[in-house]
Amino acid sequence: MKQxxxxxxxxxxxxxxxxxxxxxxTDLCRQAKPGQFICIYPKNKSTLLPRPISICxxxxxxxxxxxxxxxxxxxxxxxxxxxxxxSIAILGTLGNGFPIEEAKGKKVFLMGxxxxxxxxxxxxxxxxxxxxxxxxxxQIVVGYxxxxxxxxxxxxxxxxVTIATEDGSVGTKGNVMDAIASNGLTADLIFxxxxxxxxxxxxxxxxxxxxxxxxxxxxxxxCGVGACLGCVVKTKEADHHSHVHNAxxxxxxxxxxxxxxxx
Amino acid sequence: MNTRVTIAGVDFKNPVMTASGTFGSGMEYSExxxxxxxxxxxxxxxxxxxxPGNPTPRVAEVYGGMLNAIGLQNPGIDVFLERDIPFLKQxxxxxxxxxxxxxxxxYVDVVERLGEEPAVSMLEINVxxxxxxxxxxxxxxxxxxxxxxxxxxxxxxxxxIIMKLSPNVTDITEMARAAxxxxxxxxxxxxTITGMKIDIxxxxxxxxxxxxxxxxxxxxxxxxxxxxxTAQAVKIPIIGMGGIxxxxxxxxxxxxxxxxVSIGAMNFINPYTTEEVVEGIEDYMRRYGVEDVxxxxxxxx
Numbered sequence: 001m002k003q004x005x006x007x008x009x010x011x012x013x014x015x016x017x018x019x020x021x022x023x024x025x026t027d028l029c030r031q032a033k034p035g036q037f038i039c040i041y042p043k044n045k046s047t048l049l050p051r052p053i054s055i056c057x058x059x060x061x062x063x064x065x066x067x068x069x070x071x072x073x074x075x076x077x078x079x080x081x082x083x084x085x086x087s088i089a090i091l092g093t094l095g096n097g098f099p100i101e102e103a104k105g106k107k108v109f110l111m112g113x114x115x116x117x118x119x120x121x122x123x124x125x126x127x128x129x130x131x132x133x134x135x136x137x138x139q140i141v142v143g144y145x146x147x148x149x150x151x152x153x154x155x156x157x158x159x160x161v162t163i164a165t166e167d168g169s170v171g172t173k174g175n176v177m178d179a180i181a182s183n184g185l186t187a188d189l190i191f192x193x194x195x196x197x198x199x200x201x202x203x204x205x206x207x208x209x210x211x212x213x214x215x216x217x218x219x220x221x222x223c224g225v226g227a228c229l230g231c232v233v234k235t236k237e238a239d240h241h242s243h244v245h246n247a248x249x250x251x252x253x254x255x256x257x258x259x260x261x262x263x
Numbered sequence: 264m265n266t267r268v269t270i271a272g273v274d275f276k277n278p279v280m281t282a283s284g285t286f287g288s289g290m291e292y293s294e295x296x297x298x299x300x301x302x303x304x305x306x307x308x309x310x311x312x313x314x315p316g317n318p319t320p321r322v323a324e325v326y327g328g329m330l331n332a333i334g335l336q337n338p339g340i341d342v343f344l345e346r347d348i349p350f351l352k353q354x355x356x357x358x359x360x361x362x363x364x365x366x367x368x369x370y371v372d373v374v375e376r377l378g379e380e381p382a383v384s385m386l387e388i389n390v391x392x393x394x395x396x397x398x399x400x401x402x403x404x405x406x407x408x409x410x411x412x413x414x415x416x417x418x419x420x421x422x423x424i425i426m427k428l429s430p431n432v433t434d435i436t437e438m439a440r441a442a443x444x445x446x447x448x449x450x451x452x453x454x455t456i457t458g459m460k461i462d463i464x465x466x467x468x469x470x471x472x473x474x475x476x477x478x479x480x481x482x483x484x485x486x487x488x489x490x491x492x493t494a495q496a497v498k499i500p501i502i503g504m505g506g507i508x509x510x511x512x513x514x515x516x517x518x519x520x521x522x523x524v525s526i527g528a529m530n531f532i533n534p535y536t537t538e539e540v541v542e543g544i545e546d547y548m549r550r551y552g553v554e555d556v557x558x559x560x561x562x563x564x
Contacts, residue, residue: 002295004295049531050531220323221322222531223291227285227291228322228331228333229316231319231322232316233319241338242336
C-alpha cells in the first residue's frame with residue numbers, strides 16, 4: 001500500500017562527485033520491489049513537487065531503504081544536506097518494478113547507465129539472494145562517465161560486473177552496448193535503466209536478437225500516483241487506463257516491455 | 264455546528280471539493296483519502312471521444328507552484344461512464360463531472376450523455392483550459408462566446424451547470440456576468456494562469472507545449488482577488504480555487520465570497536490535503552464559535 005510518511009535519515013555520504021548515498025529508516029523497505037521508486041518531498045516551500053527517486057537497496061532486518069541519487073537541482077541539493085537523524089518526507093512504494101519471475105532459469109543482462117545504475121543493486125540482490133540465481137547468470141553491464149564507478153563493489157556482490165566508461169578510464173571505452181560487443185556477452189533477457197539513448201539502443205538490440213527487454217523509464221512527474229497524467233509514454237497498444245496509447249510511467253511503469261513502448 | 268452548503272439546489276456535506284484534473288476520478292487518491300469525507304469529487308475533464316493530450320514534458324516546477332500542459336488527456340465519455348462513475352458511486356460524496364470539448368456540439372454531446380446518469384450532481388463546464396488549441400479556452404476568453412456556449416449547454420443539461428472561468432482575461436467580472444446572464448447555475452474560478460519556463464541549460468522550453476497553466480500556492484492571492492471581485496459582480500454561487508494548501512487558505516476563499524472551495528495542485532504535494540482542509544475548517548469554526556459555515560461566505564467585504 002502506498003503511504004506518505006515522515007521517516008528518519010540513517011546515514012548519508014557522497015560516493016562520487018554530486019552522487020549521494022542515503023539510507024532511510026522506513027518500513028516501506030518491506031514492501032519494495034526491485035525497480036520501484038519513492039517520492040521525496042523537499043522541505044523548502046518554493047520547491048514543492050515530490051522528487052521521484054529509484055530504490056537502490058532494501059534491508060528488511062534493519063528496516064532500512066537506500067537511495068542513491070545525483071544532485072540535479074534545488075530539491076536534490078536540499079536532500080544532499082540531510083544528516084543522520086534528520087526527518088525526511090517520503091511517499092512509497094511506487095511503480096510496478098521489474099518482473100523478476102521472468103528471470104528464472106535464464107541468463108539475464110542488468111544494464112544500467114549513469115544514475116540508472118542504483119536500481120540494479122536491489123535487482124541483482126533479489127535475483128541472487130531471493131531467487132537463488134547464480135552470479136554468472138546475473139550479468140551486470142554498467143556505463144559510467146569516467147573512473148567514478150559508484151556502486152561497483154555493491155554490484156559485484158550480487159552478479160558478474162562488466163563496465164564501460166565514456167572516457168575509457170575503466171573497462172570498455174564507450175557505452176554499455178560497446179561493452180557487450182567487445183566482451184562477447186550474451187543473455188536471454190534484459191532488465192535496464194538509464195538515459196533514453198541507451199534505452200533506445202537496448203530496444204533495438206533486443207529486437208535484433210529476439211530477446212525480451214524491459215526498460216525503466218523516467219519523465220517529469222507531479223503526483224507520482226497516476227492522477228495527474230503528467231508522466232506519460234507513447235505505447236503501441238491503447239492501454240487499459242488512458243485508452244489513448246499513453247501509459248503513465250509512475251503507475252503503469254516505470255518498467256515497460258521494450259516492444260510495448262514507442263520511445 | 265453546520266458545515267453543509269448548497270449550490271444550485273445541490274446539498275454538500277461540506278464545502279471542500281477536488282479541483283478538476285488534479286484528482287483523476289478519485290481512484291488514485293482513495294488510497295490516501297476517505298472520499299466519504301469530501302463535499303464533492305470534481306473529476307478530470309471528459310470529452311465525447313478519447314483525447315491523447317499533449318507531448319511530454321507536460322509538467323514543470325516553478326517557484327511556489329507548477330506549470331502543466333497535460334492537454335486534457337481523457338479516455339472519453341464511454342469509458343468514463345463504465346468505469347469512473349461506478350467507482351465514485353461507491354462513496355458518499357457528490358459527483359461533479361468536468362466537461363470539455365472542441366466545439367459546442369462536443370460539449371452538448373457529453374452533457375446529454377451525463378444527463379442520463381442521476382449519480383452526477385452537477386456539471387462543470389471547462390471553457391478555460393489554456394493548454395488545448397481548439398475549443399476550451401476559445402470559449403472562455405470572450406464574453407459573447409462564453410454567453411453563447413453557456414446558453415447552448417444550459418438548453419441540454421439535466422444537471423445544474425458550473426462554468427469554470429479563466430483568469431487569463433482582462434476583467435473576470437465581465438466573463439462572470441456573461442455566464443450568469445446566459446443561465447449558468449454557478450461559477451468556479453480560477454483555472455490555471457498561463458505561464459512559461461525556459462531551461463537555460465538545454466535552451467529549450469521546460470514544457471513541450473511551450474506554455475503551461477500555473478497552479479500552486481504562489482497563485483493564491485490572484486485567485487482570492489478574482490473570487491472577491493466576482494462575488495461582488497454576480498449573485499450565483501462561486502466555487503473558489505487557486506493555490507489552496509490549508510484550511511486557512513480555504514477559509515480566505517470563503518470569506519472572499521466562495522460558497523465552496525477546491526483543492527488542486529496541493530494534492531500532488533500532500534495527498535491528504537483535502538481531508539485536512541475539512542478538519543481544519545471545523546477547528547476554525549470551533550475556535551471562533553462559528554455555528555454555521557455559511558456565516559463565513561462573503562463575510563469580508
